[in-house]
Amino acid sequence: MTLFRSIIATVFLFLFLLLSVLPASAHKVRVFAYIDGNSVVAEGAFSGGRPAKGATVTAENAENHAVLFTGKTDAAGICRISLPKSYWRSPVSLLITLSSGDGHQATWILDQAESKPIKTADAPAPAASEKEAPTAVSTDDDYTPSASFIREIVREELARQLVPVQRELAVMGQQKPSVQDVVGGIGYIVGLAGLIAYMNARKKGEKG
Amino acid sequence: MKTKSVTAFGCALATLLAASMSHAHFGMLIPSTPRLEQQKKDLSLTLSFSHPFEGQGMNMEKPTRFFVAAGDKQTDLLPLLQEEKCMEHRCWSATYQVKRPGVYSFAMEPAPYWEPAEDVFIIHYTKAIVPAFGDDVGWNTPLGLPTEIIPLTRPFGNYSGNSFSGQVVINGKPAPDIEVEVEFYNEDVALQAASDYHVTQVVTTDANGVFTFTCPQSGWWGFAALSQADYTLPDPKGNQKEVELGAVLWVYMDEWQSR
Numbered sequence: 001m002t003l004f005r006s007i008i009a010t011v012f013l014f015l016f017l018l019l020s021v022l023p024a025s026a027h028k029v030r031v032f033a034y035i036d037g038n039s040v041v042a043e044g045a046f047s048g049g050r051p052a053k054g055a056t057v058t059a060e061n062a063e064n065h066a067v068l069f070t071g072k073t074d075a076a077g078i079c080r081i082s083l084p085k086s087y088w089r090s091p092v093s094l095l096i097t098l099s100s101g102d103g104h105q106a107t108w109i110l111d112q113a114e115s116k117p118i119k120t121a122d123a124p125a126p127a128a129s130e131k132e133a134p135t136a137v138s139t140d141d142d143y144t145p146s147a148s149f150i151r152e153i154v155r156e157e158l159a160r161q162l163v164p165v166q167r168e169l170a171v172m173g174q175q176k177p178s179v180q181d182v183v184g185g186i187g188y189i190v191g192l193a194g195l196i197a198y199m200n201a202r203k204k205g206e207k208g
Numbered sequence: 209m210k211t212k213s214v215t216a217f218g219c220a221l222a223t224l225l226a227a228s229m230s231h232a233h234f235g236m237l238i239p240s241t242p243r244l245e246q247q248k249k250d251l252s253l254t255l256s257f258s259h260p261f262e263g264q265g266m267n268m269e270k271p272t273r274f275f276v277a278a279g280d281k282q283t284d285l286l287p288l289l290q291e292e293k294c295m296e297h298r299c300w301s302a303t304y305q306v307k308r309p310g311v312y313s314f315a316m317e318p319a320p321y322w323e324p325a326e327d328v329f330i331i332h333y334t335k336a337i338v339p340a341f342g343d344d345v346g347w348n349t350p351l352g353l354p355t356e357i358i359p360l361t362r363p364f365g366n367y368s369g370n371s372f373s374g375q376v377v378i379n380g381k382p383a384p385d386i387e388v389e390v391e392f393y394n395e396d397v398a399l400q401a402a403s404d405y406h407v408t409q410v411v412t413t414d415a416n417g418v419f420t421f422t423c424p425q426s427g428w429w430g431f432a433a434l435s436q437a438d439y440t441l442p443d444p445k446g447n448q449k450e451v452e453l454g455a456v457l458w459v460y461m462d463e464w465q466s467r
Contacts, residue, residue, distance in 0.1 A: 030342030032309045043309070049345040106342070109246060 029055070031098035031106040039082045040110065044073050044098045051077025055100045062093040062109055073098070090155055232389045232408040233323070234260050234430045235332025235456045237316055242428075242460035243364055244306050244340035251306055251338065254292070255316050256299035257330075260430055261407045263397040265295025266321070273317040274302070277351055278310040285314075309343035315351050320441055320451065329441045332432065332454035337363045354379060355455040357388075357433055360418065368426035368461040375417045376433040376455055382417030386435055390421050393428035393458075426463040432456045 029052050033042040040059055044052030057071045057079040068087070073079040079098075094110040240252045257268040274285045288302035306312060314336050320329040333353040344365075350358050360373040376383040390409040392399070401407045413419045413433070423429045437451035 030309070032341050034307075045309075045343075047342075047344055049343070 027100075027102070027104055029098065029100045029104040029106050031057075031096060031108045033094075033096040033108040033110050035083075035110065036080075038088070039080050040094065040096065042071075042073070042079045042081075042096050042098060042108070044077045044079070044100065044106070046100075051075070052098060052100045053077055055079075055098050057081070058097045058099075059094045059110075060097070062095040065095070068094070232259065232391055232432065233266070233321070233330055233332070233454075234258060234389075234391055234432055235316070235318055235334035235454060236260060236393070236430065237314055237334040237336045237456075237458055238393065238428055239314070239336050239338050241338075242462070243338060246341065249306070250303075252301055252303045253314055253336070254294060254299060254301045255289070255318075255334075256294045256297070257318060257321055257332070258295055258297070258299075260391045260393040260428075261401065263295050263394060265297030265299065267298040268300065268321075269319040270300065271316045271318045273315070274300075275315055276304065277313045277315070277349070279346060306338075306340045309341035310339075311343055311346040312338045312340060313347075313349070313351055314338065315353060315356075317353070322443060322449075324443075326452075327449060329443075329449055329451040330454065331437070331451060332456045334454075334456040334458070336458040339364045350377065350380070352380070353455070355383070355433065355435060355453050357431055357455045357457040359457065359459075363457070363459045366423075366459070366461050368423055368463060370461060371420050371422040372429070372431070372459055373418060373420040374431060374457060376413050376419065377417060378435055378453075378455075382413075383433065383435060384413055384415045384417055386413050386417075386433055387411075388413060388419045388421070389432045389434065391430050391432070392423075392425055393430060395427065399425075423459070423461045426461050429459050429461060430456060431459070 028047040029044060030047070031042055031044050031052075033040060035041075042057045042059075044055045044057070046052060052073055053075050055073045055077070057073060058067055059069050059081065060067045069081050069084075071079045071081045091112045093112050096108045096110055097105055098107075099105040234257070236254070236256045236258050238254045238256075240250070240254075241248055244251060255268070255271060255274065256265060258265045270289060270291075271286070274289060276283050276285055285302055285304060288304065289300045290302065292299050292301045304314075316334050318332060318334070320331050323330055333355055335351065335353075335356060337347050337359070339347070344362070347362055347364070348359055350356060355376070355378045357374040357376055360375055361371065363372070366372065376386060376388065388411050390411060391407070409421070411419045411421050419431075419433075421429075421431065433455040435453050435455075437453050439451060440448040441451055443449045
């Protein structure tokens with residue numbers, strides 16, 4: 001009886017695992033992101049080309065994974081998030097994650113160094129569209145830079161120098177085990193446990 | 209001693225003969241990478257007319273057409289072509305910036321190549337299909353070339369040992385019972401053929417113009433479906449000569465990766 005039950009349990013578990021693993025690859029979702037003006041545009045689609053509608057888009061700092069902003073894709077699978085002014089002062093590489101809600105997700109690294117030089121002055125947004133007074137820069141000859149201004153410059157410099165490191169980290173961060181890996185791993189454990197249960201049951205059966 | 213030198217001479221002669229034997233000509237359009245990914249965004253293409261397995265080049269005139277098709281957009285790439293040297297002969301290359309996801313079909317129409325050894329002109333309409341940034345739609349859209357191979361197997365994301373199927377069309381109609389020559393791009397001539405027969409392998413199309421071939425090695429595989437044009441061209445002496453048309457497609461087979 002115990003033997004029968006453990007076999008049934010094992011079979012069901014394997015079936016469940018198979019079913020839960022298969023659709024994931026068939027519905028592979030992808031995301032492509034780029035900077036347009038002062039917005040981040042993320043486009044989500046499934047393999048075969050269907051747009052990923054109503055998917056959650058998260059943009060995080062690729063370095064420290066702090067979530068900067070989130071949004072949702074429209075009917076065409078497109079999500080447009082305008083970047084805050086604070087972003088352009090010290091742009092970082094962004095890790096864009098699109099989750100289609102059914103456990104499928106894809107990521108895209110928006111490498112700031114590639115699309116634009118990391119320099120506040122070159123950022124198109126504040127200069128072009130927003131008439132912002134120039135920040136703490138003074139034109140006085142005997143001007144001594146304030147601590148906060150120096151801090152700002154150091155921060156920019158650091159950001160620029162750290163881009164390759166950030167990129168590496170982001171890539172490493174991307175190689176997290178997928179849901180499939182985890183489920184597969186659990187499957188192995190459960191399967192082995194089932195096998196042991198079966199063996200035990202058989203031993204008991206032989207004894208009794 | 210004498211026997212040895214005779215043997216050596218014989219070997220040298222055999223090698224010479226083998227080398228001079230006419231093997232299949234292939235229009236070549238080889239992308240620098242089989243697919244574009246987030247970490248691999250640069251793409252250049254090399255166009256040549258060569259013997260891909262033996263690494264023998266021929267001088268190639270500037271192609272008459274070179275373009276890329278993605279979705280319903282075609283872009284002329286002829287102005288991007290730069291003269292280069294491949295396999296010690298004239299060839300052409302271009303760098304193309306892919307900015308968006310898509311399936312990019314590159315195609316070239318070479319200038320007719322006069323081959324006195326075969327007493328024929330050769331025109332190989334050559335394609336290579338490069339997917340970018342996850343897109344996987346449109347790889348089986350015909351480009352409308354006078355003759356071309358329409359992939360039935362998705363022409364990317366395959367392993368060595370996978371079979372590749374395609375349909376050969378001439379003027380848009382399936383081409384039954386024609387020969388498709390298959391050759392591996394033996395980069396740096398690292399591999400040696402088991403025999404002369406192995407250099408160019410051959411498969412024929414069925415009644416629907418369909419062929420299937422299993423690629424046993426990772427790398428670029430060229431398929432050249434050959435037919436005869438319904439027109440002739442004047443050779444350098446002004447005599448009308450037949451024209452061999454080729455529908456060539458290059459497909460990349462990947463190796464399994466270990467964790």
